[in-house]
């Protein structure tokens with residue numbers, strides 16, 4: 286099964302993608318996580334991507350497309366995967382088509398702009414395994430510590446208010462048109478994002494046709 290998961294920054298798509306990974310037992314491929322790893326390792330790609338992310342802009346299509354192409358060619362992707370954060374532009378979606386990838390469905394988590402700032406400023410991410418938490422909606426068992434690996438939880442540098450507003454603008458301008466792109470192909474499934482994590486998960490499973 287190949288699932289694309291999209292939605293505004295901080296809309297909870299990473300968390301839902303982790304849930305789907307654990308339920309469907311297919312890899313979770315997050316372009317944001319791949320890019321952040323490249324930045325922390327200071328690879329050539331990471332050095333290029335860093336300035337875009339810091340300003341809340343998208344990393345150029347050619348860089349991200351090359352990255353995804355490489356990742357999807359790996360062995361563990363043969364049975365399917367959850368693509369989180371890709372495609373994010375029409376040219377990226379077209380590149381995916383050209384790679385011969387047809388998703389089974391495109392899940393879009395729908396969240397109002399007003400809730401985004403609160404969600405993002407409360408978001409914490411594990412420095413080591415990139416698991417994501419929210420201080421209020423999805424807290425770890427021990428404050429500041431990852432439940433999964435014991436790593437330190439940090440606030441991402443792009444989760445500050447100025448950058449959040451820019452990311453929302455970019456989302457509306459560049460990513461939202463994908464809804465129409467995939468609706469036209471009959472692949473789009475909308476799921477309403479809620480305050481409570483479990484409510485969002487229920488909507489996601491319903492949108493995928495699995496009752497929970």
Ligand code: ADP
Pocket residue numbers: 293294295296315316317318320337338341342343344345346349369370371372373374377443452
């Ligand atoms: P969020 O959805 O909360 O913004 P992500 O981890 O998915 O978080 O992405 C973080 C940043 O990584 C984005 O703001 C963007 O700069 C970059 N990025 C991730 N995926 C893509 C993509 N497909 N194309 C371009 N840039 C991307």
Ligand code: ZN
Pocket residue numbers: 411412413414415416431432433434435436
């Ligand atoms: Zn961790």
